[in-house]
Amino acid sequence: MATPSERRTIAQIAANTRWAAEPDRTAATAAARRNSPASIEYWAKKIDPDEILPYQERIKRAENAKAAYYAKAMLKARQAKAAKRPL
Numbered sequence: 001m002a003t004p005s006e007r008r009t010i011a012q013i014a015a016n017t018r019w020a021a022e023p024d025r026t027a028a029t030a031a032a033r034r035n036s037p038a039s040i041e042y043w044a045k046k047i048d049p050d051e052i053l054p055y056q057e058r059i060k061r062a063e064n065a066k067a068a069y070y071a072k073a074m075l076k077a078r079q080a081k082a083a084k085r086p087l
Contacts, residue, residue, distance in 0.1 A: 037069060 002010065023029050034041050043062035051058070 022044075037066070038065065 019025070025077050033039055036042060040059065040062050043065045044058050047061045048058045051063070
């Protein structure tokens with residue numbers, strides 16, 4: 001069985017081999033970017049999966065959903081940090 005250090009080296013070899021053979025890195029990562037919470041398309045799909053709303057309304061709501069998500073994450077991080085602080 002490989003040690004943690006060996007597993008890390010094996011993973012680095014695999015990743016570097018994969019990316020060395022990739023002719024179009026942007027295309028290879030497009031699906032991941034599209035399905036990321038950083039993408040407005042991600043939020044548009046979440047708030048209107050059937051695309052019933054007009055495009056402009058869908059985007060406006062998606063931007064609000066994205067902003068709410070990041071604000072909630074920031075609040076949770078602040079609360080966790082505050083909980084670690086000594087009184």
